[in-house]
């Protein structure tokens with residue numbers, strides 16, 4: 033099956049390409065390491081792509097959309113129909129991600145993997161596995177077969193975009209209520225309490241926060257997700273777009289393409305992807321630290337450091353799109369800066385450099 037095959041194709045980073053990129057960086061006209069995280073990014077890009085001088089060409093933001101039965105418990109400020117209503121706005125460019133993806137020079141790919149109502153808008157990819165996930169406060173979100181199918185939709189879309197030329201992917205989510213299953217996923221993998229992982233999502237008030245915490249605690253108690261089993265956690269307390277997003281990450285890693293994760297929901301998907309294949313972690317960049325409580329706990333589990341912290345908490349891939357320029361800028365350093373030799377600048381005094 034596609035999922036198993038994809039997981040098996042994910043390799044370690046190319047150490048030789050990383051060594052060569054590091055060597056070139058160290059020869060450039062600057063004090064050693066002085067471009068900080070930009071240097072770390074380009075070294076990792078070399079390892080991901082296997083190219084010691086990586087180039088970023090086409091960029092794509094892949095947004096997975098799905099609904100959640102748990103919305104009936106009253107965990108969001110937003111009515112469920114907003115999920116479907118936002119998808120056209122992503123493609124016409126008037127939603128947050130439409131604007132920021134255009135600014136990043138990235139195309140936007142919108143996938144209906146599990147919206148409750150039909151989404152009939154030109155350009156929305158119709159890959160519905162099921163019309164909305166089940167209410168996790170009452171039982172599993174998905175069957176294992178549905179979770180696998182949604183993961184495979186993500187793999188397929190990632191591969192299609194890479195074959196169309198994408199060399200850098202960003203992932204985004206849309207699904208009213210999806211901070212609730214994302215919190216449950218974090219609690220399951222990290223052994224946290226509902227209290228630790230529950231945030232305000234679309235800015236719920238204290239009363240809804242209380243309900244949300246209780247719902248997350250109930251979802252964990254009823255479903256008993258097994259933290260050692262990524263598919264078990266995903267199918268019991270996840271959702272369709274979260275599965276699709278985990279699939280995109282795995283598909284990108286299998287094709288040696290870097291992927292920028294976004295906020296709370298896409299990072300929950302990243303946790304699932306890493307449980308299914310720990311090597312996938314090295315192919316991801318954490319774009320930003322979301323304002324959603326619990327996001328830092330997720331990034332700590334993944335041992336990823338966010339590139340920026342702008343207190344954003346929208347999702348849709350907005351933080352990931354915004355950092356595409358940083359990833360691209362890191363490659364320009366390697367390609368366009370001159371070495372001490374090439375620029376005729378005197379060498380540094382090696383014996384005085386901190387080792």
Ligand SMILES: Cc1cc2ncn([C@H]3O[C@H](COP(=O)(O)O)[C@@H](O)[C@H]3O)c2cc1C
Pocket residue numbers: 107108109110114118205206207208209210211212232233234235346347348
């Ligand atoms: C108009 C609107 C646009 C959005 N775009 C992303 N989200 C974000 O908010 C939702 C998750 O928050 P919660 O769990 O509190 O419902 C997701 O759809 C997420 O993508 C939006 C939410 C709304 C209301």
Ligand SMILES: O=C(O)c1cccnc1
Pocket residue numbers: 211232233234294295296297298322323324327344345346347348
């Ligand atoms: O961090 C996010 O991506 C996020 C937070 C709240 C609501 N929607 C998305």
